[in-house]
Each structure stands twice: as C-alpha cells, then as structure tokens.
Amino acid sequence: MRELIAERLKGVTAKPLFTAGKMTAAQKIGIALLVAAVIVAPILFQGFGQLFMIRIIAVIGLYIILALGLNIVVGYAGLLDFGRIAFYAVGAYVAMWVGIPLAGLLGETLEGWSYFLVLPIGGLVACVVGLLLGLPVMRLRGDYLAIVTLGFGEIVRICLTNNIFGITNGAAGLPGSGDSLAAPAGLAWLRRNVHFTIGNNFEFTFTSNIYWYFVIFALVALSILVIRNLDNSRLGRSWAAVREDEVAAQAMGVNTTVAKLYAFVIGAFFGGIAGVTFSYFQAFVSPESFTFLESVLVLAIVVIGGMGSIPGVIFGALAIQGIPEFIRGFASAGWFGNLSAETVSAISNYRYLVFGALMVFMMAVRPQGLIPQTRRARELLGEYDAIDGHELDAREPGDRANSTRGRA
Amino acid sequence: MLKIKHLSTSYGKIHAVRDISFEVNEGEIVTLIGANGAGKSTTLQTISGLLKPRAGTILYKDEDIAGMPANKVAARHVVQVPEGRRIFGRMTVKENLEMGAYLRKDSAGIKEDIAHVFELFPRLEERIAQKGGTLSGGEQQMLAMARGLMGRPELLMLDEPSMGLAPVVVETIFEVIQKLRDQGITILLVEQNASLALSIANRGYVMETGEISLSGTGRELLANEDVQKAYLGH
Numbered sequence: 228m229r230e231l232i233a234e235r236l237k238g239v240t241a242k243p244l245f246t247a248g249k250m251t252a253a254q255k256i257g258i259a260l261l262v263a264a265v266i267v268a269p270i271l272f273q274g275f276g277q278l279f280m281i282r283i284i285a286v287i288g289l290y291i292i293l294a295l296g297l298n299i300v301v302g303y304a305g306l307l308d309f310g311r312i313a314f315y316a317v318g319a320y321v322a323m324w325v326g327i328p329l330a331g332l333l334g335e336t337l338e339g340w341s342y343f344l345v346l347p348i349g350g351l352v353a354c355v356v357g358l359l360l361g362l363p364v365m366r367l368r369g370d371y372l373a374i375v376t377l378g379f380g381e382i383v384r385i386c387l388t389n390n391i392f393g394i395t396n397g398a399a400g401l402p403g404s405g406d407s408l409a410a411p412a413g414l415a416w417l418r419r420n421v422h423f424t425i426g427n428n429f430e431f432t433f434t435s436n437i438y439w440y441f442v443i444f445a446l447v448a449l450s451i452l453v454i455r456n457l458d459n460s461r462l463g464r465s466w467a468a469v470r471e472d473e474v475a476a477q478a479m480g481v482n483t484t485v486a487k488l489y490a491f492v493i494g495a496f497f498g499g500i501a502g503v504t505f506s507y508f509q510a511f512v513s514p515e516s517f518t519f520l521e522s523v524l525v526l527a528i529v530v531i532g533g534m535g536s537i538p539g540v541i542f543g544a545l546a547i548q549g550i551p552e553f554i555r556g557f558a559s560a561g562w563f564g565n566l567s568a569e570t571v572s573a574i575s576n577y578r579y580l581v582f583g584a585l586m587v588f589m590m591a592v593r594p595q596g597l598i599p600q601t602r603r604a605r606e607l608l609g610e611y612d613a614i615d616g617h618e619l620d621a622r623e624p625g626d627r628a629n630s631t632r633g634r635a
Numbered sequence: 636m637l638k639i640k641h642l643s644t645s646y647g648k649i650h651a652v653r654d655i656s657f658e659v660n661e662g663e664i665v666t667l668i669g670a671n672g673a674g675k676s677t678t679l680q681t682i683s684g685l686l687k688p689r690a691g692t693i694l695y696k697d698e699d700i701a702g703m704p705a706n707k708v709a710a711r712h713v714v715q716v717p718e719g720r721r722i723f724g725r726m727t728v729k730e731n732l733e734m735g736a737y738l739r740k741d742s743a744g745i746k747e748d749i750a751h752v753f754e755l756f757p758r759l760e761e762r763i764a765q766k767g768g769t770l771s772g773g774e775q776q777m778l779a780m781a782r783g784l785m786g787r788p789e790l791l792m793l794d795e796p797s798m799g800l801a802p803v804v805v806e807t808i809f810e811v812i813q814k815l816r817d818q819g820i821t822i823l824l825v826e827q828n829a830s831l832a833l834s835i836a837n838r839g840y841v842m843e844t845g846e847i848s849l850s851g852t853g854r855e856l857l858a859n860e861d862v863q864k865a866y867l868g869h
Contacts, residue, residue, distance in 0.1 A: 461737070468723060468734055475721040477685060480709035480738040480786065 269440045274429040279556040281436045283549065285508060288443035289501050290548040294528040294540045295450050296497025301526070302535030302600065303458060304490035305470030307373040310380025311525050314495040316387060316517040317356050318349040318502020322408070323401040323512060324394065325349070326503075330409035339412030342442075342507050346500055353499025354492045361491040365484050380522050387514040400513025408507055414438050439508040446504060450497055451537055458535075462489055520579070524548065527582060531589055533596025542598050547582065636661040636821055637682070637713075637790060642691030642701070644674075644681045651677040653845040654691070659790070659823050664816050666824040666832040666853070668866060669842035675825040676718050678842070679792050682823075683715035684708040695790070710738055714788035718795045718825075720779040724768025728759055731767050731778055735785030745785070752781035755811050773804035780811065791815065792823045797831065809835055829866035833857045841866070 250258075272280040297311045326345045330338035364375045390397035402408065414435055421433035457463055465486040468476035473483050506512050524547055532543020558571045589596070637659040644652040652674040659665045667675045680686040682693055684705035693701040700708055723731050732752065736745045753760035756777040762770060767778060776796055783791060793812065797805040805828070813835050816822055826832035833839050833853040841849040841862060849862065856862050 464734065464737065467726070468737070471723045471725060472721050474685060475717065475723065476734075477705035478683065478709065478715050478717055478721070479734050479782070480706045482704065482706040 265444055269437050270431060273434065273437055274425070274431040276430075277560070278434075278436060279560060280553075281440050283552045283556050285436070285440045285443050286552065287544050287549045288440070288447050289505050289508070290525065290528060291447050291541055291544040292443075292450050292497050292501040292504075293525050294532070294544050295447075295454055295537065296494040296501070297525050298494075298529050298535065298537070298540050299454065299457070299466075299497075300490050300494040301529050302540075303463065303466040303470070304487055305466075306487060306490065307369060308376045308491075308494075309373050309519075309522050309526065310376035310378070310383075311494070311498055312517045312519075312522040313380045313383035314353040314357060314498025315502040315505065315521075316383055316512075316514075317353045317495075318499035318504075319506040319512040319516070320387065320395065320401065320502075321345065321349040321352045321499070322503040322506035326408050326507070327402060327406050338409035339414070341409050342411045342503070346503050349503035350496045350499040353495040353502070357492045357495030358488065361488045365487050365491070377519070377522070380517075380519060384514050384517050384519075387517065395514075398514060400511055402511070408510055410435065411438060411442070411507065439504070443504055443508070446500060454497075455537060457493070462486065466490055524582075527586060529596075531585065531596055533599035535600035536596065536598050539596050539598035539600070543596070546597075551581075636696060637823070638692075638694040639678075639682070640692045640694070642678070642681060642693065643689045644677050644686055645689050650689075651845055652681065652688075655842075655845075655847045657840050657847060657850065659821060661821050662816065662819065663837040664812065664822045664824060664835055666826055666836040666839040667842055668826055668829040668832055668839060668856075670866075671827065672844075673842040674845040675842050676794055677845075679715060679794050679823070679825050682708070683713065683792060685715070685717075706738075709786060712787055712789040713792070714783045714786045714790070715792045716779045716783040716794060716796065718798070720775045722767040722770075722775050722778050722782065724766065726767055728763050728765055728767060728770070728778060731782050732785050735782035738786060748785055748787070752784050755784075755814065756781055773800050773807075776800060776804070776808060780808070784815075788820055790821045790823065792825075794825045795827060796824070797826060797828045805831065829862070830857065833862075 268284065269281045272278065293311065293315055296314070297308060300306050300308045300311070322342075322345050325348055326341050329344060330341040333341060360376075360379055364372060367375060387395045388398050389395075395401065396403050414433075417433040417438065418435075422431065424430045465476065465481045465483075468479060468481050469483050469486050476483055476486075505516070528543035528547045529540060530543075531547060532541070533539025554574060555571055558574055559568070639658065640656050641654050642652060642656070643650060643654050655674075655678065657665075657667075667678060669675050677686060681688050682700075684700070684703050684707065688701050691701060692699050695708075695711060695713060698711075700711065700713070723734060726734065729749070732749050733745070736748065739745055753763075758774055759777055759781055762774060767775065770778060780793070780796065796808050796812070800808070809831060812822060812824065824832055824836065833856050836853040838852050839850065839856045840847050841856065849856065849859065851859065857867070
C-alpha cells in the first residue's frame, strides 16, 4: 500500500517551490534574447557616441544587484529594511580604503587585479557589519525592525559625512587628492586592441565604461544564479516558513533567528559587492550617494517590481532607476531641444513626486508588484484557490507577530 | 521518557503554570485536561521550547531540555502540533509536509513518510497540491498532525486537536491518535474535551489555575466525581 502511494506520488507535480522549476522553451529564448541585448547594446551605444546610455545601464545593473540583495531580506525572509544603502556605502568605502593601498602593494604589473581582490573583501566586510547589526535587532519585528534599520542607514551616512576616525574625508569624499583607484586588469590592452570603425558614423573603442558595464552585468548574472539557488534551498524553505508563521517554523525545527540573520547577512553581501563596484566604476565616492532616499529607492524597486521575484526586481530597477535617468540623459543630450542644465535637473528631481504617486497607486491597485512571485501574490491577495474555491483564512498580518503570548 | 519537575512558567507577572510535576512514560497516551486558562497549552509550549520556564526541570530521556530553543527540542524528535494548527496557509499540502521534515535529509525516508501519513489521512492525499489555507478546519488539523509526524516524533504533543471541529472529524482524529500510540509513538495530549481525551488516555492529569489538582489513569479520572462534575457535565 505504502509503496503504491509512493509510486503515485512520483507523478504529482505541485507547483514547485522547493525544487527549481524547469524553464519553458519560450522562457529560454526570452532569456537568450535578453542576454544578447545586454551584450550588444553597449557596443552600439559606444559606437554611435551615446556614452551616457552605457553609464545609465551600468548604474541600473548596480541597482539590480542592490535590490536583489534587499529582495532576500524583504521578499524571502519578510523583514522590512529601510537602511540597505548602508551596506552599499560600506562596500564603496572599503574599496577606497583597501583598494588603493592594495594596488600599491601589488605593484604596477599586478595593481589591475586589486578590484577583483577587493570585491570579495568588500562583500565580507558588509556581511560582518550586517551580522553586527543583525545580532541585536533580529528579535524585532515589522515596523520596529524598519525603524532600527532606517536609523542604522542614517548613522552610517552621518559617520561618513563627519569624517569618522579621520578616514572618510567627510563630505568631500574619497579618494583624497593624489590618490586614485588602479585601472582594472586588461583595460589598457582592450582599449589599445579592441578598436574598429564601421562606415563614417560608427567608431568603437573598448573604454573603461564598457569594461565596467560588462563587469557589472557579469555580477548581475552571478547574483541571479546564486539567489535563485538560495531560494530553492533548505535556507529558502526556512525563509518561506519564517515569513508565513514564525511559531510554526520554530516548531518544525527552523532556527528562526539564524534563518533571519542569514537573510540579513547574505543581503548585505550583495550590497557590499555592488558598493565596491560602484566605487571603481565612479572612481569616486561621497556620502551623498548613500542617503535615506537611496534606501527608499531600492526598497521601491523591490516593492514595485514584486517582492520575492527576480524578474520583478530587474524590471523594477529598470523602471525606478532607469526611466528617470534615461529622461535626464536624453534631455542633457539635447533630444528634447535645447534645455538648460537647470531644467534638466529639475525634471529629474520631479521623479520622486512621480514615485510617491506611483507607490500609492501600486499599493492600492497591485500590491504584489508588477511581476510578482506567485506565493507572495497569494499572501497579499488572499487568492481564491482554483480547486474548490475556498478563500484563504483571512489572517491579519499582525497575527503572525502574535506569537504565543497571552495564551495559557 | 519525559519527567517534568517543579515546572513554572509565567507571562510577566502572571504565573500561568505553578510548580507542576508529572511524567509521561514511553508508549503511553497521557492527557492534560482542564478548563480554559488552566495552563495546559503553556505547559506544552514550555516543553517544546516556544516558551522559557521560570523554574523547574524538563527531563527528556534523562536530558534537561528546559529552556532549550524550540528548534533544538524538535531535533530531539519531540514534536508539537500547535494549538490553532498553524499550518503554512500559502504552501501546498505537500510543501507543508516537506516543511515538517525540515530537519531531515533522508529524501527516500521523507517520501516513505509522506506515503505513510497519506495512509493515515487519505483526505490529505486528495488535496496534495492544494494550498493549506484552503483546506477545511478538519483537514487543516489532519495536515498539522501529518506535518508533525514528518519529523519522526518519538514524543508527539498535541494541543487541542479537537478544537472547533465537527464530531465526525474529531472521531477520525482520535482514532489516528490511538493508532499512533500503537505504532510506538508516545503522546502527550492537551484537551478540553475531557471525556474523549480520558477515554483513550492511559493516564491523565487535571490542571486548575496553573496547578495539577488530580491525577490517575484515564478510567479512574473518568469515574472521579469531581472530574465528572467539573469537566464531564454530569
């Protein structure tokens, strides 16, 4: 009898949460096209002299990594975090603090590799900072955690602005005069040798922008792979359980504190590597890149894109970080006629107004985000089940925080 | 198997459980009965590690597990099926069962156990791909128990399994509880439905305002006049 049931179970295909779903042919083609576009686009933009486009897309890539990291915390583990940009800052400053002396240490022939060495260091330092913050605050829930993380983000920014320990150079940023980050390995060679023209209008040189663009998108691809596997892992299951019902998760043997800490720390890692890359890409960092507004933007990317959904996050980054930058870029490139620099910056400042309205609209109309993860959508909508039409038990969100107190 | 000695648990200033001692022997069904607020659930939650005791010891197989975090208690195959079922409403029945086996890594054994719990609760098999939250109350209770069984419990603690369920379903559930004992699982059962609990229990304890006021075999307690007056409505 038992064998019989086990035999029948083999054929059962419940919607896979705990196993990686197989992609359909259409999805595979879609991804192939996307990858091709990501590779070809910068070559075209560089060739036709639209350099601002490459930089904008590269920055979008950085925000994708940041938002993917935050998505682990918010989307998978269900923890609200308003201070994510702090880990980006940590990575960015570590790049300056470690990258510059490290390049000196490596000497002229090897200094180009400093970025690749600093990258994991920045990620790990962000992890440690995440752990130090996470240990005391993991017992907090919902709003309280949000407030603490918000405070943390501000503390980090204020420390940087006030030149804490004399190593951040205050509002003027890093590197200080006379210092600079080493150009990455291979760039000089690529610049010299990858150079071609097609006709009269197309001239391609492998510039540093192109270099960082490809580094960033390699990181994006790597992040997606890692996070996809995480979501399907044991850890991913424990996150899903914690998000749904912490008490039940504990009763199943999930160490909820550790599960949440993992989310926090792994999320911080992605913030850290994005920060390191940002530093090298911009060749300059200052506290004004790490304001509360940036934390909110990253959170908006996750929420608008769809919590827990990787495609959602990518799309969210394109919409939130991309559209305003494109508009600003096109405006300053003179596509809308001759606008003054002031008008251009005014236009880009209005984006926050638009976001505010968009967020309210989204929460009212589509709280699960543009491309939601299926499970998350169920949680937010109390979706009807196709099989017998019973509605989900209407548990208040606060019910989860109810724990076991007050019952005897 | 389980020896509770002088256990006290409090919520702030309220002493929900006061200096109770009792034991559960291997292979028994032991029931804690009592009115609402008597401290039965608090006792279970303290054993399973969801609550920290204020004082006392909880010896499980001669190891003091008092104050141990819930995940470590679960790792010792002491499994609680919580009050109110607390199934994962947005996971399917199968995913809920897989969560129950969270601490295990033997995928062949897990598959076998899923088949086993479907044997106990055929209704669940019919609903395998359905979301937990869309099940009826009785099915949810079955799922909560099945999920608990997926952790291969040696001591299974059931908190008010009959709560809010139709009599027919309660009967099914209590039949399964007896079956589980026959399969060698020790059971600690908290119930408000005293007559039903005592009728299947080897032994029982009566709790009143955080203390144990009476104890005896199931049959003795059923026959006890005070118990009959207070809990059985005679």
